[in-house]
Amino acid sequence: MKLMKTGTAGTMESNDIMVTLEPKETGGVQIALSSSVMQQFGRQIEAVIRQTLTELGIAHASVDAVDKGALDCTVRARVRTAAYRAADQQNYDWGAM
Amino acid sequence: MIIQKTTLEEVLRNREKRMHAQQDLIQRYQRPILSCTMNIPGDVKRTPLIDFVFRQKMGEVRCEFGGEIIAEKRQCEVTGPEAFFVVDASPTDLKERAVTIESQSRVGRLLDLDVIDTDGTKRSRMQPRSCLVCGGPVTICSRSRAHGLAAVKSAAWDILTAYAEAQLADLAVDALKREAVLTPKPGLVDGNNNGAHRDMDLGLLLSSADSLRLYFQFCVDVGFREAPDISKLVNAGLEAEKTMLSRTGGVNTHKGAVYAMGLFLCGVAKYFKQGGDPFAHSAFFAAVQAEASAGERSSHGRIVQAKYLAGGAREEAMNGFPTARKGAAALTESQGDELYALLKILEGIRDTNLLYRGGMDALDYVQAQARRILAMDPERRKDALLEMDQECIRLNISPGGAADMLALALFIERTVPELI
Numbered sequence: 001m002k003l004m005k006t007g008t009a010g011t012m013e014s015n016d017i018m019v020t021l022e023p024k025e026t027g028g029v030q031i032a033l034s035s036s037v038m039q040q041f042g043r044q045i046e047a048v049i050r051q052t053l054t055e056l057g058i059a060h061a062s063v064d065a066v067d068k069g070a071l072d073c074t075v076r077a078r079v080r081t082a083a084y085r086a087a088d089q090q091n092y093d094w095g096a097m
Numbered sequence: 098m099i100i101q102k103t104t105l106e107e108v109l110r111n112r113e114k115r116m117h118a119q120q121d122l123i124q125r126y127q128r129p130i131l132s133c134t135m136n137i138p139g140d141v142k143r144t145p146l147i148d149f150v151f152r153q154k155m156g157e158v159r160c161e162f163g164g165e166i167i168a169e170k171r172q173c174e175v176t177g178p179e180a181f182f183v184v185d186a187s188p189t190d191l192k193e194r195a196v197t198i199e200s201q202s203r204v205g206r207l208l209d210l211d212v213i214d215t216d217g218t219k220r221s222r223m224q225p226r227s228c229l230v231c232g233g234p235v236t237i238c239s240r241s242r243a244h245g246l247a248a249v250k251s252a253a254w255d256i257l258t259a260y261a262e263a264q265l266a267d268l269a270v271d272a273l274k275r276e277a278v279l280t281p282k283p284g285l286v287d288g289n290n291n292g293a294h295r296d297m298d299l300g301l302l303l304s305s306a307d308s309l310r311l312y313f314q315f316c317v318d319v320g321f322r323e324a325p326d327i328s329k330l331v332n333a334g335l336e337a338e339k340t341m342l343s344r345t346g347g348v349n350t351h352k353g354a355v356y357a358m359g360l361f362l363c364g365v366a367k368y369f370k371q372g373g374d375p376f377a378h379s380a381f382f383a384a385v386q387a388e389a390s391a392g393e394r395s396s397h398g399r400i401v402q403a404k405y406l407a408g409g410a411r412e413e414a415m416n417g418f419p420t421a422r423k424g425a426a427a428l429t430e431s432q433g434d435e436l437y438a439l440l441k442i443l444e445g446i447r448d449t450n451l452l453y454r455g456g457m458d459a460l461d462y463v464q465a466q467a468r469r470i471l472a473m474d475p476e477r478r479k480d481a482l483l484e485m486d487q488e489c490i491r492l493n494i495s496p497g498g499a500a501d502m503l504a505l506a507l508f509i510e511r512t513v514p515e516l517i
Contacts, residue, residue: 009113010109010112010113011112011113011115011116012116012218012219013112013115013116013209013211013219014136014209014226014236015239016109016112036225036236037236037237037240040237040240040241041240041241068236069235069236069239069240070240071239071240071242073105074105074109077105077106077109078109081109
């Protein structure tokens with residue numbers, strides 16, 4: 001998947017995560033994460049973000065994520081949606097999540 | 098209402114939708130937003146019980162912020178009920194008061210009152226919320242699924258049902274009191290006189306209503322149960338009558354209400370839990386109750402029922418309280434005109450209290466008068482009711498069954514307005 005522009009998904013509500021993706025040509029995936037459960041789950045959240053991007057075939061991106069205690073499934077869904085929006089694909093398949 | 102499960106996608110999509118609704122309101126009013134939702138674990142986010150609790154709590158929010166509320170928007174999604182208030186207060190002050198509402202009752206724990214500042218940022222609470230199961234910081238337990246979903250769901254269910262039990266019992270007592278103080282009521286005890294009753298007055302009725310609170314709570318609990326033990330309900334009804342009689346010094350003030358309100362509370366609890374139709378549910382409870390109490394001693398209603406083949410309280414209950422529903426519809430249609438609702442009830446009810454005391458003549462008289470007064474200009478009805486009251490006192494007749502149905506109508510209007 002090719003990112004064309006900045007894409008955002010998520011909210012600041014509890015149990016959610018706000019993910020902003022920016023396209024990059026090189027440098028791999030750079031993640032700036034802040035989380036209400038950073039100490040306990042920061043690494044895991046980062047890993048889920050990375051894995052989801054890899055699955056989508058996105059090798060380079062800068063990710064800004066503000067987490068409010070989202071579960072893994074929520075993190076995955078938000079990253080996917082942000083990516084689809086950044087890739088300018090309107091009709092993404094919710095069922096694929 | 099059909100209770101539906103919701104998906105993660107729906108929940109996530111709806112959160113974004115909610116965020117956009119908040120932004121729209123901020124742009125329009127340039128004021129902070131109080132965004133209210135329920136925080137319900139599991140995949141069922143909306144039941145009549147959840148809607149009821151939310152509506153009651155929104156009443157508290159409206160009470161707290163009163164004149165500071167500039168605009169209000171409410172919606173119900175499969176993901177749960179939502180309300181947005183545009184409030185003319187500083188976001189800090191707003192958040193503080195919202196946290197107070199969240200914290201001051203157990204059920205407040207299931208309420209999310211988010212404050213969104215005019216720049217779109219969310220105000221966070223100083224103290225993190227606590228886990229429903231262990232009381233520790235919730236973010237950690239929730240992220241790690243520390244206690245399993247079943248335990249969290251069960252804790253939330255306990256909080257919701259305990260709240261509903263207390264609230265419904267209070268509202269039932271309140272409905273009996275509102276019926277009692279409504280004035281003028283023909284032949285019945287009211288604020289003007291004791292009607293055609295020599296053994297009771299308004300004070301006695303109010304005190305009798307209070308004596309039924311625990312029984313009403315018990316009825317709600319019965320309705321919430323998976324396989325309710327109806328013999329326990331029958332016994333509770335008999336106990337409630339005893340409590341009432343000891344409170345009133347032996348006067349039968351609310352026997353009809355013990356029966357009708359008790360059954361409807363069972364029905365409404367069942368509806369709150371699993372949807373369907375509370376009127377049909379209470380008819381079901383009435384049928385089972387009738388079977389369980391077949392050998393019960395006679396009541397005035399039973400004697401008259403046999404003599405006139407008249408409906409009475411039992412038929413009302415078995416049919417899902419059509420007359421009380423009619424009264425509730427009259428309340429809604431008239432924006433809460435209680436005398437109008439009473440007249441709508443009187444015009445059609447086959448009131449066994451009237452039949453017992455005055456036979457068919459009494460019933461015909463009351464029904465005809467009710468129809469005549471309903472045809473009048475609304476502002477002339479009160480005087481006509483005062484005259485009718487005097488005539489009922491002279492005839493020594495009193496529509497006690499109608500009074501019970503009016504109390505039930507008042508209760509229905511408060512508890513299941515969505516079905517009127």
